[in-house]
Amino acid sequence: MLDQLWTSIADAGRELVRGRLGSRRRATIQSLCRDLLSTKGEASGAALARELVEAYRMMTDEERQSFFTMLAQDYAADPTRILAAVEAYRQDPSPRSVQALRRACETPRHELFRRMNTAPGGTRAIVDLRRQLLAYLPDRPDLEPVDADLHDLLTGWFNPGFLTLTRIDWNSPASLLEKFLRYEKVHKMRALEDLKRRLAADRRCFAFFHPALPDEPLIFVEVALVTGMADRIQPLIDPEAPVGDPESADAAIFYSINNCLEGLRGVTLGNFLIKLVVADLAREFPDLKTYATLSPVPGFSAWLRQALADSGNKVIAAADRKLLAALDRPGWHREPETVEKLKGVLCRLCAHYLVREKRSGRPRDPVARFHLGNGARLERINWLGDVSAKGLEESFGLLVNYKYDTGQIERNHELYTNTGEVVISSAVKGLLPAQAG
Template sequence: MQQAVESPRQELFRRLNMAPGGVGVLLEMRRRLLRGLAEHPHWTSIETDLAHLFRSWFNRGFLVLQRIDWRTSALVLEKLIQYEAVHEIQGWHDLRRRLQADRRCYAFFHPTLPDEPVIFIEVALTRGMSAKVQPLLALDSPVVDPASADCAIFYSITNPQEGLRGISFGNLLIKQVAEDLGREFPRVKTFATLSPIPGFRKWLAGGTGLREGDPRHAELAALLAKLDVQDWFKDKARAAEILKQLGRLCAYYLLYAKQDDEPLDAVARFHLGNGARLERLNWLGDTSATGMRRSAGLMVNYLYRLDDLEHNHEAYAREHRIIASRRFGVLARDSLLTRGGAPRRTVTA
């Protein structure tokens, strides 16, 4: 039966996998296939066969969790600098700060790719839940005694292998890292992310569903014009007015902007699918050029309560229900999109 339904390509791929460097060749093949699917849709079956095999070859039983520190091989450290996708590492001094006593970096490795991180996560050990990323990234930030920390902030997760796109490791990595940190630092009871909201500005500009002639459309256009003013956030009075509107709209975006019952925001899909809770919105959490361009500086904390992850995951997977703190619901109900008692709705972009 298996021979009847399985593509002969899979046997070929298995034999290639046994050759020295075979896994790397197959990963590169799938990377190229993924990039060319739009132009060559007939490649889909080949890509599907590779994805099927990778899910088996890269399951948790084969992955090895390693802590990365300053004693890790220079080859792997160089790749961290090269691959980091969330907050660019500005050279060796920057990397060294991210590996000091109050920081942790962990990665999954596969036995056939010993010098290639499959996925890696960067963690800051802090007192209290961090609201701003710049202090975490500052080279001159003071090193905190990790034994005094009560919170672990996951501030960057990078999947560097494009050939493994769509094959999830992040939930396994976060859970194991949280468990390991809890054993090493018994005072750490809070595990949370400090996450970007990469699609928020784009959605504001064209995905809300408001039409010309609707007074709210004009109000939103006025808000977008204010965001286009350079360094608007440095004027405290102006920033307070803008952020009040932005926070409500962003809460609405994270809770109700969806496509096919899934959150429009890719980062939200990832963490909510893992069973995390949408916990807190942070004004001016990322004032870098990228942060301002993508989300007007807003960031969000997703809370990982280990005892609640399974329940939250089931609610999300089966009912498309987002578990969020009460504050998010209050903010979203007060946004201009729900003004006048209008029912909350799902926005498809």
């Protein structure tokens, strides 16, 4: 309905724009941007926004980079205007001066993106625009201010208060199930049999949707209803595994969380999703006692190999270095003697990595940052919890349980947010190696 409304407004506006400008067509993206920012009418603005969105979609890769360069250079905030507003505030620190300063600091491209959003399908176009911008950023740090504006806008537009929690099951539209198959990145599905098993009676899948993108899941979580806190992923995703009775389950295991749209990277969605799903499951299954994840440790292998390459690293003992050399041997995880020798060493080092290795005062591992920041407790490190090629490559098969204790979530979140404290169980604490020096 929203798309239909904006389409009709844009259609009416196109005639107004053509009537005002005659037969002249806008030949450049620059003129479209200028006209969109200067127009005051809703209909003509929607028509110009649609033209700009369509023009962007037709651009080559080189033209898009030029477009982003233009936004970075020509649509930044005016320093002279900012300084004048600062001086005015010094002279008169009134609410009116604060508002003037805020407006001076806002970049013209910020308003340009807002107006582009009035095009039919504008929100989808801007999310896709940011996806393409993110791909350029590693080589184009000069474009980071443009991304900052987009991130700011999308964070507001995709506020969890605007989102709808929906359960996905086997009766969901086929187009949605196809996207579910495609977007699953943590534990990829090979065929419909995999998908059907993950939507069976003892499984749940929930997703967030936005009214501007009603057919596009933003993020989804897969849950297994089981007995006891799961420590291995293969039984949970095996399409041949027998379907259990969800009514007899005492644990809900969150085993896969997937962000679907790259353009929303960094826009916080997952923490609200998990908390809402916990509340929903608690209503449906009041006998559930445990809510926990079975999570990957995607940065562990890279960190450990980097540490091994540093002969001065004191975290790894000399004797352990000799044992860890076995990790370079294909199939090491199928050698019982090697497995037994490596278990204690790798679990200790993983505990150190998750608890003590930091970046900007927060855990180095991205999955740990997410769950600990969300109020979970680092509960258990599971040996050979994922023996897939991906699991062995990322973390030598280790998986982690982060436990969501409904009575402690907010306390844990506050500790992590305010002090950076990582809340851990006694089992994980017992694994931590003694600190050198």
